[in-house]
Amino acid sequence: MKRITAILTLSANLLLIVDSFYLPGLAPVNYCKREDESDVCKADVKLYVNRLNTEESVIPYEYNHFDFCTPKDSSKSPVENLGQVVFGERIRPSPYNIEFMKNVTCELVCKKSYSGSRAEDNVKLSTLRKGISLNYQHHWIVDNMPVTTCYETDDGSDNHQYCTTGFQMGCFVRNGRQTCLRPTGNQNAYYIYNHVDLRITYHSGAKEDWGSQFRENGGRIISVKVIPRSIDYKNDPCSGSNNGPLKFPSYHLKEGETFDIAYTYSVTFIQDNTVKWSSRWDYILESMPHTNIQWFSILNSLVIVLFLSGMVAMILLRTLHKDIARYNQIDNGEDAQEEFGWKLVHGDVFRPPRKGMLLSVLLGSGVQVFCMTLVTLAFACLGFLSPANRGALMTCAMVLYVLLGSPAGYVSARIYKSFGGEKWKSNVLLTSMLAPGIVFGLFFVMNLVLWGNDSSAAVPFSTLVGLLALWLLVSVPLTFVGAFFGFRKRALEHPVRTNQIPRLIPEQTIHTQPIPGIVMGGVLPFGCIFIQLFFILNSIWSSQMYYMFGFLFLVFIILVITCAETTILLCYFHLCAEDYHWWWRSYLTSGFTAVYLFLYCCHYFFTKLQIEDAASGFLYFGYTLIMVFLFNLLTGTIGFFACFWFIRKIYSVVKVD
Numbered sequence: 001m002k003r004i005t006a007i008l009t010l011s012a013n014l015l016l017i018v019d020s021f022y023l024p025g026l027a028p029v030n031y032c033k034r035e036d037e038s039d040v041c042k043a044d045v046k047l048y049v050n051r052l053n054t055e056e057s058v059i060p061y062e063y064n065h066f067d068f069c070t071p072k073d074s075s076k077s078p079v080e081n082l083g084q085v086v087f088g089e090r091i092r093p094s095p096y097n098i099e100f101m102k103n104v105t106c107e108l109v110c111k112k113s114y115s116g117s118r119a120e121d122n123v124k125l126s127t128l129r130k131g132i133s134l135n136y137q138h139h140w141i142v143d144n145m146p147v148t149t150c151y152e153t154d155d156g157s158d159n160h161q162y163c164t165t166g167f168q169m170g171c172f173v174r175n176g177r178q179t180c181l182r183p184t185g186n187q188n189a190y191y192i193y194n195h196v197d198l199r200i201t202y203h204s205g206a207k208e209d210w211g212s213q214f215r216e217n218g219g220r221i222i223s224v225k226v227i228p229r230s231i232d233y234k235n236d237p238c239s240g241s242n243n244g245p246l247k248f249p250s251y252h253l254k255e256g257e258t259f260d261i262a263y264t265y266s267v268t269f270i271q272d273n274t275v276k277w278s279s280r281w282d283y284i285l286e287s288m289p290h291t292n293i294q295w296f297s298i299l300n301s302l303v304i305v306l307f308l309s310g311m312v313a314m315i316l317l318r319t320l321h322k323d324i325a326r327y328n329q330i331d332n333g334e335d336a337q338e339e340f341g342w343k344l345v346h347g348d349v350f351r352p353p354r355k356g357m358l359l360s361v362l363l364g365s366g367v368q369v370f371c372m373t374l375v376t377l378a379f380a381c382l383g384f385l386s387p388a389n390r391g392a393l394m395t396c397a398m399v400l401y402v403l404l405g406s407p408a409g410y411v412s413a414r415i416y417k418s419f420g421g422e423k424w425k426s427n428v429l430l431t432s433m434l435a436p437g438i439v440f441g442l443f444f445v446m447n448l449v450l451w452g453n454d455s456s457a458a459v460p461f462s463t464l465v466g467l468l469a470l471w472l473l474v475s476v477p478l479t480f481v482g483a484f485f486g487f488r489k490r491a492l493e494h495p496v497r498t499n500q501i502p503r504l505i506p507e508q509t510i511h512t513q514p515i516p517g518i519v520m521g522g523v524l525p526f527g528c529i530f531i532q533l534f535f536i537l538n539s540i541w542s543s544q545m546y547y548m549f550g551f552l553f554l555v556f557i558i559l560v561i562t563c564a565e566t567t568i569l570l571c572y573f574h575l576c577a578e579d580y581h582w583w584w585r586s587y588l589t590s591g592f593t594a595v596y597l598f599l600y601c602c603h604y605f606f607t608k609l610q611i612e613d614a615a616s617g618f619l620y621f622g623y624t625l626i627m628v629f630l631f632n633l634l635t636g637t638i639g640f641f642a643c644f645w646f647i648r649k650i651y652s653v654v655k656v657d
């Protein structure tokens with residue numbers, strides 16, 4: 001019970017920290033009217049466009065992949081970090097010019113004309129049509145905030161707004177399915193959203209916010225909401241008269257046929273001093289679905305899992321205590337020969353396993369992944385990697401992974417040496433090459449598919465070379481340094497000596513056989529992560545924001561505890577059944593959680609995502625495989641070291657002659 005309260009207090013503290021250090025390093029930007037523009041405030045409100053994505057495909061596309069308006073002047077794209085580049089974010093300047101506190105009723109951005117006699121026009125149109133039919137979403141950014149669309153949800157009590165980041169590029173009515181927000185008629189048709197109503201709310205400047213530079217006509221941007229519209233302007237955009245929504249041709253234009261799209265926008269500035277700048281993200285995070293349910297269910301599962309593992313630990317400690325007391329009693333007495341249970345295999349438990357090389361390499365890589373996850377989550381908890389810090393989470397994880405080569409080399413070398421391994425060169429090479437090589441290889445193959453699809457998620461060649469350089473020039477040397485120190489140390493000493501001749505393992509019953517044990521081992525750890533998993537997968541594949549890192553950190557700790565305890569428990573049963581092949585089995589027992597993770601990802605793919613094209617499916621499973629592999633390294637390593645510690649402990653307590 002003490003532990004539960006301690007952990008709950010810890011998590012509460014973490015959540016408090018998140019609150020008080022909201023988005024450090026991201027200073028607010030002050031805006032003001034054109035005539036007041038100075039060093040302290042800007043009049044231009046820059047609108048950036050990011051890549052478009054959809055739930056119906058895994059492949060994102062850059063804004064310029066579609067034939068939208070482009071900015072006239074070649075203003076530069078903002079600098080992106082490694083995480084953004086690797087994960088396909090492409091932030092570009094837009095042709096929309098917004099000036100602070102200047103309402104615009106209707107302004108033409110550009111007009112695109114397509115003619116059936118030009119083949120390339122039909123290609124452009126079909127790209128747009130494909131985007132509409134797959135429900136691709138725009139992701140715009142103003143003042144480092146995502147532009148959102150809000151819907152009224154009348155759930156009885158109060159008029160609640162539900163806001164999502166991004167908005168549709170168009171909508172369609174087709175064979176009974178329709179994606180349009182407002183009813184547009186029953187005919188089968190495509191519509192393109194060519195007009196956007198931007199509503200920008202701002203917190204007007206006050207003395208305490210602005211220091212001595214008090215300004216009346218200034219403020220900070222709180223939110224930017226968009227209402228996309230489809231408008232068929234006859235010939236004269238923004239003239240006030242129109243023909244209803246703009247129907248998009250659902251076929252190839254024939255010779256002589258033409259089709260025009262006029263892109264327009266309007267801007268309204270609304271003052272709202274009730275929302276503080278520092279809490280401007282809240283409306284996005286709050287309207288994420290089921291936030292309350294999530295709180296409750298996570299807490300619930302945490303309590304259950306902690307309770308369970310507490311029981312397991314207690315039972316284990318008690319039986320063990322009895323065992324040890326009995327062993328040591330028998331030793332003092334007459335019939336010292338009559339040994340039983342796990343003590344019988346004392347001459348074999350530390351017999352080096354087969355394929356010790358591979359095991360030590362996996363453990364080294366596992367330690368690397370474990371440290372990376374731990375530090376990344378800690379940073380995330382402190383608010384350094386909040387959603388406003390785009391791509392920071394992945395950048396942080398990748399940089400940490402590269403820098404943590406040394407622990408990997410060290411652990412791998414020490415374990416390998418304790419197995420009596422001689423081929424230290426192969427060990428170091430494999431540690432630095434195997435796991436990163438598998439991840440990089442998978443990533444490269446997927447990149448080929450993305451290149452083939454002309455997607456924005458395809459990493460530019462220069463970045464790929466940069467990643468290779470990070471791996472080969474930073475991570476590999478660091479691994480060598482770690483391994484050098486690992487091999488220089490004396491080999492780990494085991495508490496009991498290993499006999500010359502291996503003992504015969506008796507026939508095992510069904511539940512002490514290796515495979516059932518391993519399959520069972522993953523259930524409990526998986527049980528405590530699967531609720532979070534749903535939200536994490538949503539944030540990866542449905543572009544929902546994930547921000548509850550306090551919880552995630554907690555779940556991670558619980559995962560470590562359950563992995564360790566189940567492995568120790570099963571390990572104990574196996575030793576009692578006189579089966580001493582525990583090295584690989586302890587790794588695989590908790591590592592099997594990754595198999596459940598894979599099954600869950602498959603389930604998610606078929607039930608939550610509406611993906612039909614083969615390339616998307618391929619990419620989904622490619623990324624899933626990388627995730628599952630890393631997760632296997634992580635959980636397997638936790639299980640192994642828990643078991644290793646446990647076995648060293650119990651055999652150092654019993655007296656062996």
Ligand SMILES: *[C@@H]1O[C@H](CO)[C@@H](O)[C@H](O)[C@H]1NC(C)=O
Binds near residue numbers: 102
């Ligand atoms: C812009 O329009 C809004 C809503 O109509 C209005 O409240 C606001 O005063 C207008 N702002 C300016 C600068 O005209």
